[in-house]
Amino acid sequence: EIVLTQSPGTLSLSPGERATLSCRASQSVSSSYLAWYQQKPGQAPRLLIYGASSRATGIPDRFSGSGSGTDFTLTISRLEPEDFAVYYCQQYGSSPTFGQGTKVEIK
């Protein structure tokens, strides 16, 4: 099983700032089968990025994904008030697994 480790656990930022979230895999993720989801309290997760860097339908371009192999990054270029949430990475190259999440909170 591929273990995903996300860092930091919590990111305290102000609206308008840039957020950089990391996801590290215990072994190489094949074909960059890496996705990112956003989850707000009481809601289901929402797909943001798949294939490491492709934005899902309707996702604003302030969200971008990058990386390959074992190291992946989600960047939010300028935080909007609605972006404060928990973010999960997920690998789907083999039996799917999720990271433990990074909480982006208002500073």
Place this chain on the structure above:
Amino acid sequence: QVQLVQSGAEVKKPGASVKVSCKASGYTFTSYYMHWVRQAPGQGLEWMGIINPSGGSTSYAQKFQGRVTMTRDTSTSTVYMELSSLRSEDTAVYYCARDLVPVVVPAAYAFDIWGQGTMVTVSS
């Protein structure tokens, strides 16, 4: 619009079974794989298994083998997830989630549409 609507919250005793439903609308039900993912309170996400609504074939995460059964009813565009021999650790929100790709290609195991979630509480 594309949506998945799940059944309501359940409270079960240890050892019992629970069956959660997920009704799809806004797209051709048999064209996309469906998954089940759960989330224990305050915890992360855990994939449980997949069903192909077209033929009904399934594949389950090893952790749930022997305890989970996923089925579908094409006449009502509904998938079901039944979990048996419930224990307190099964207390969680259970989500159905549609696969990113259609059934004409191998499943992607990434999830573009999610249901609203069903809270299952296991308590004596």
